[in-house]
Amino acid sequence: MQYEGVLRKMETEWDQPIRYYLLFPGDFVRMNDLLDRQVGLRFLKYECLSCGLDRPIYRQGFCRSCFFETPQAGEWIMHPEKSKAHLDQEDRDLAYEKKVQLQPHIVYLANSSNVKVGVTRKSQVPTRWIDQGAHEAIEIVETPNRYLAGITEVALKEHVSDKTNWRKMLTNNLEDVDLFAWRNDLKPHIPEEALPYFIDSTQETQLEFPVLRYPEKVKSLNLEKTPEFTGRLMGIKGQYLIFEDHTVFNVRGSEGYYVALEIA
Known part of the structure; x- marks a missing residue:
């Protein structure tokens, strides 16, 4: 199963544990359901959250020019x-x-x-x-x-x-x-x-978070340096996805990246 779209921070719903949702055009993924499953991320392009153009993201999901112009920044x-x-x-x-x-x-x-x-x-x-x-x-x-x-x-x-x-x-x-x-x-x-x-x-x-196992040490996934990644999802905390090999991915820190999400 595959979804495509620009990353925005995961939506959440109060529960014990917290429920997480990743939104895509016309659809959404219940991230809690993906625990202990193989999940792939593939970086396809940029999409500024303000102008929508394929420009490198500067900060907070905005390209450089929008970051210094939009009231949201x-x-x-x-x-x-x-x-x-x-x-x-x-x-x-x-x-x-x-x-x-x-x-x-x-x-x-x-x-x-x-x-x-x-x-x-x-x-x-x-x-x-x-x-x-x-x-x-x-x-x-x-x-x-x-x-x-x-x-x-x-x-x-x-x-x-x-x-x-x-x-x-x-x-x-x-x-x-x-x-x-x-x-x-x-x-x-x-x-x-x-x-x-x-x-x-x-x-x-x-607050309680949906985590099967916490990493002993963490290594951060940067989609610009590693455009493709696949791993077994072991938890979600804050705006981070936690994988079995101790890789963590900051969804909010990657806003404005247009990706393919692949679920095995």
Whole structure:
């Protein structure tokens, strides 16, 4: 069985374990059903997620020119504290920026490889935690816009990491921690403007991923260097496919690649 299309991050559905879907034109693949089966990936061309042209992907699924022009790749995406829609100031497309930035945002703690602080739209909970491969997470602050969430993250990352060690996350070399205690310890460091939005009543969310066996060490599959790959799928965590030979493939990191997916 074969499917063709441009890669976008896998869609997810809450369950224990998480359910994963890879979307193709007019069809989709239930990735959980492929566990312990031979799966092949073949790189065919590029397809920029903005212009749709066969141009080398620069970042985030966009070709170089689109990355510096499309509002979906504005600097405030990676740096929420640089959001300006609440000031009625345009970056690239004010209408789009208002739509995304002027909605409830969550500042959270997640434990994927270590405890980290992050920001996401409220509508993206728990999707954001799933994409990061977090096995536990907790909300700290719910703000009315992206800017307030961004300055809160900046303040808190002086005291806790804002990065995930993806190799550690994929080998599952993890420890459970008391995120509720972490949350309370960080409360004094929340900026005054965001403190009224502190969530008094919250609890940890536990996540389980569909993995038959974790790798001891990981080797990353790069489709530009290895255009064809076949292996037995042993698990899915975050946005990674984990294969029997310890190869891992970052689906989200390969957005904009047009591929053939072959299932034995």
